[in-house]
Amino acid sequence: MSDLLSSLPDSEATFTATSRVVDSEVPLPVAQVILDVKVAHLDQMMDYLVPASLTQSAQIGAKVKVPLGASSKLGWIVGRSNRTSHGGALRPISAVVSQTPVLTPEILSLSQRLAQARVGTVAHILRSAIPGRHARTEKxxxxxxxxxxxxxxxxxxxxxxxxxxxxAFLQHLGAGEGPRALWPYLPSTVYTNEYQVPDYYLPVADAVQACLASGRSAIIVAPTAAVVEEIASFLELRLPDEPVSRLHQELSPAARYRSHLHALLGRTRVVVGTRNVVYSPLRKLGLIVLFDASDKRLVAQRSPYTPAHEVAALRAIENQAALLVAGLILPAWAQRWENQAWAFPLTAPRELVRRSVPRVEIPDDYLRLRDGASAYSRLPSSAYQVIKEGLISGPVLVHVERAGYIPALSCAQCFRPVKCDNCGGPVQGTYNGNRCANCGQPQQDFSCPSCSAKQIRSVRIGAERTAEEFGRSFPSVPITVSSANTRVIEKVNNKPRIVIATAHAAPRAEGGFAAAVILDPNVALNHPSADAAEQAVATWFEVAAKVRVDGTVMVAGEIPPEYGQPLIRWNPQLFTGWAYRQYEDANLAPAVWAATVLGSPRAVQRFAELVKEDEFSSFSSVYGPFPAIGEQADEAQRVLGESNPLVVHYSARRAEGFSAAGALRRARAVTSASDDDKLLVRVH
Incomplete structure (x- = not known):
């Protein structure tokens, strides 16, 4: 259990100020309002006067429009009283946007906790928690x-x-208790159930049914809209006459708001959705299921980068609800929960594992000797043979790390990455020459700023270039590419073909793929991020899970045994435990509390000075400020428009994480009021 769960302040928020009484004929004439603004220095409750005409409609939880300076802002009423701490005259509320109290006390308290822990604002959280109003739908x-x-x-x-x-999990759940379980489920390519869905959906439906039997409601969180629709449709068949709501980004604004209102008003007890559904204001919440928990799409991609598992854990504690964390392989933070006995694992016996998974091969000395000179090529002869034999009986999946044609270029002499002359973004090779991946400008007449060399080389080979190469090697076989750059294919039939796919883009094959080959495994392992190995191994398990039981999975490259053995044995817990120990040894999140501050040189240096002067002084390490590189530099360019960003890293013991976040939040409140506010703060 994280510091967020163990070091929280009292959840009872007090909104009533005590400085002076406001005389008015209106009962409780002072409304405390949280503004829907992202700047940290305005992340506080502001007092406004309730006009007599809005006495009944200005309820706690209602969305309102209020004056702020010379403009108007939206906000939420979070309290009513007859006192204010404001010394001057109070300005009145302009209008009540929605008379329906869309903000519940639980979600408000949750948002306040998350804003403090994630160094964000309450408005950041509430924008994720409450869909935009749709008047006709509300009516x-x-x-x-x-x-x-x-x-x-x-x-x-x-x-x-x-x-x-x-x-035991189902028994305690059905009895109205709140067990917490970690479930690394087994793959399913041949559907043995009457509903023709993957077999690992069945226990999810059983858990939901047990929750409903206890008179409570359930939330199921999935990484994509496609998975949401599949689970929701299955639950409607499995639980006839039970309303099932959906909430994901591909729905219309009206549909998203309808789902939110149905949960708020008690018109549904089951909601399935993507990341933000974890905030759904269901009554008598009894179960939260996190499906495919290792998928990074369950972490918000905008500040304050809130992960769904943190929200789910808080809500499970607050409501004494059950929590089921499911995935082919579970992330390292789940290992921390298990180590602290906050959640317990649901493990499959080895005989069941052996009957459920394909054979996995990783090159060893014997195989390399047999492959000869091709052993160190991108596609060794043994991998070629796996593809050739697989095509006899069905489709074959080829996993590549990058989309595009040649997604990364560097100087041929000093290997410095090629950057755009216009915006400084990364340059990649395309069918029509070299272009910037950010602004799309063509790049010509390259000259390396470090060594003045004129030649460039390809650092990565993407899915489209791989398709060209496989087309020459297998001229009579259909080649299909599934990636974000082309299109993501959901399903393919059982006819022989080669499917080249990137991470999370591999389709399902009817009856499962006959074989799979994982190309460029070390490209994934060498990615410049702390969790590169964790993400790589999770992707490999996902690829292997799409292969039928009698098929073969070949990793086309030499990888260390700590990454390969869990895959060969199909023992994801083995890798997760090893990965968490590595984080502990390196003093990295999730074993410790950590945060990264990225931005313009002036803003980062000012921020670092404020943190250094703060009353909290128990950071275990502070690195920086120093120039940002790689993905951090790209993010600063893309989000902040900053071409020369600095970055500083903070870490602290888990027990002091909440206090450490408070120090960063106080510094953020000061810097947000300055002219140069180019800052991104991410808590890991």
Whole structure:
């Protein structure tokens, strides 16, 4: 359990100021409002006067429009009282945007905690938690009658019972308790159930049914809209007459707001959605399921970069609800929860594992000797043979690390990355020459600023270039590319073909792929990020899970045994435990609290000075400021428009993480009021 869970202040928020009484004929004439603004120095409750005309509609939780300076801002009423600490005259609320109290006390308290822990603002969190209002939808939903929910029993004979402690989890869940479990599920390519869905969906439905049997509601969080729709459609079949709501980014604004209102008003007990569904204001919350928990799409991609598992853990504690963390392989933070006995694993017996997974091969000395000179090529002869044999009986999956044609270029002499002359972004090779990946400008007449060399070389080979190469090697076989640069394909039939796919873009094959080859494994391992190995191995498990039981998975490259053995043995817990120990030894998150501050030189230096002067002085390490490189430099250019960014890293013991975040938050409140506010703060 993280510092966020162990070091939180009292959840009871007090909104009433005590300086002076406001005389008015309106009962409780002072409204405390949290503004919908992102700047940190305005992240506080502001007092406004409630006009007599808005006495009834200005309820706690309602969204309102209020004056701020010469402009108007939206905000949420979080309290009403007859006192204010403001010395001057209070300005009145301009209008009530929605009379429906869309902000519940639980979500407000949760947002305040997260804003403090993630060095963000309450408005940042609430924008994720509450969809934009849709007036016509609100009117329609409010006119609907009550819903009669069916009654359910705890399911008997669940497939979750095949996992150690699985039956106990369902039993405690059905009894109204809040067990917390970590479930590395087994792959499923041949559907043995009547619903024709992957077998690992069945235990999810059983857990939801057990939760409903206890008279409570459930949230299922999945990484993509496609998975959300698949799970929701299955639950509608498995739990007939039980309303199931959906919430994801591909729905219309009206549909998202309708789902939110149904949860808020008690019209549904089951909500399935992508990352932000974890905030859904369901009544009597009893279960949260995080599906494919290692997927990075479950972490917000904008400040304050809130991860869904942190929100889920807080809500599980607050509501005494159950928590089920599921995935082919679980992330390192789940290992920390297990080490602290905050959650327990549901593990499959080895005989069940052996019956459920394909054979995995990784080159050893014997295989390299047999391959001869091709052993150190991108596609060794043994991998070529796996593809050739697989094509006899069905489709073959080829995993590559990067999309595009030649996604990375460097100087041929000193290997310095080629940067755009116009914006400083990374340059990549395309069918139409070399172009900037950010601004799209063509790049000509390269001259290395370090060594003055004129020649460039390809550092990475992308999916489209790989498709060209495989087209020459297998001229009579259809080649399909599935990546973000082309299009992501959901399914393919069982006819022979080669599917070249990047991470999270591999389709499902009817009956499973006959074989799979993982190219360029060391490219993933050498990625300049602290969790490169964790993300690489998670992707390899995902690729292997799409291959049928009698198929073969070949890793086309030499990798260290700590990465390869968990895959060969299909023991994801082995790798997760090893990865967490590596984080501990290196003093990195998630073993410790850590934060990164990125921005313009002036803003970062000012921020670092403020943190140094803060009352909190127990950082275990402070690195920087120093020039940002790689993805951090690209992010600063893309988000902040800063071409010469600096970065500073902070770390502290987990027990002091909340206090450390407070120091950064106080510094952020000062810098946000300055002219140069080019800063991004990310807590890891």
């Amino acid at each position: 329609t939903v409010l006119s609907e009658g009550p819903v009669d929910f069916p009654s359910w029993q705890v399911p008997a004979g669940s497939t979750l019972s095949n996992y150690q402690r699985g039956a």
